[in-house]
Amino acid sequence: MIKNIIFDFGDVFINLDKEATYKELAKLGVTEISEEMIQQYYQYEMGLISTDNFVSFFHDKFNISKKDLIRSWNAILLDFPKHRLSFLKELATSNRYRLFLLSNTNDLHISWIQNDWGKELYDEFKNCFEKFYLSHEINLRKPNTNIFEFVLQKNDLQPSETFFIDDTKENTEAAKQLGIHVWNNCPKTEDVVNLLTKEAFN
Structure with missing residues (x-):
């Protein structure tokens, strides 16, 4: 029972629109998702790195504004x-x-x-x-x-x-x-x- x-x-x-974040990131020039990026995501999802550190990782790596990154990240949510x-x-x-x-x-x-x-x-x-x-x-x-x-x-x-x-x-x-x-x-x-x-x- x-x-x-x-x-x-x-x-x-x-x-959810699970492809939306990838599409939005592609518009910003991020077309390849590396293993390093995936591991950052897993770490963030487990609360092992802060939001600031997570956003800064992508900002520093791709020189994209933090506002655009956050908007792209949340595009999955409907x-x-x-x-x-x-x-x-x-x-x-x-x-x-x-x-x-x-x-x-x-x-x-x-x-x-x-x-x-x-x-x-x-x-x-x-x-x-x-x-x-x-x-x-x-x-x-x-x-x-x-x-x-x-x-x-x-x-x-x-x-x-x-x-x-x-x-x-x-x-x-x-x-x-x-x-x-x-x-x-x-x-x-x-x-x-x-x-x-x-x-x-x-």
């Missing part, structure tokens, strides 16, 4: 369909499941979301969850299995009683290795509001 649900954030609740919030609030109110958010994210993205949504909506969303885990705050990131082990251990969750939804296959595969039930959703054709129709819940 499923007792716990762990949700990803991007392309589960908020819509809208938050309100029917998903309604679904989440109903699920939280039902008290049938313990709800958790587990997101690979960073300070710039969360700051943009908080400003775009406003404090009231952001708090309304966040308060639906028992725990709200952001990678840059807990210094861990998916698909590393230690982030799932962290959530399980911190909250005394049994993998066999836990369901995880994420749009990235390598993330759901990592959780599955630990015995967690998973749904690797396709954002273009599937919606989190149909979660309870999944076999694990029936």
Whole structure:
């Protein structure tokens, strides 16, 4: 029986355009993504370097204005369909499941979301969850299995009683290795509001 649900954030609740940042950076002359750049991103996503250091790395390397870099970085973030919030609030109110958010994210993205949504909506969303885990705050990131082990251990969750939804296959595969039930959703054709129709819940 499923007792716990762990949700990803991007392309589960908020819509993303995952190519947008690459396209915007290309307009600024950054057409190749090096391993060094990827590692900076991973470090930033785990909160191991500051926003200033992250932005300065790209500014110094490519001589691009910090304002343009931040705008390009946040281009990935789109809208938050309100029917998903309604679904989440109903699920939280039902008290049938313990709800958790587990997101690979960073300070710039969360700051943009908080400003775009406003404090009231952001708090309304966040308060639906028992725990709200952001990678840059807990210094861990998916698909590393230690982030799932962290959530399980911190909250005394049994993998066999836990369901995880994420749009990235390598993330759901990592959780599955630990015995967690998973749904690797396709954002273009599937919606989190149909979660309870999944076999694990029936």
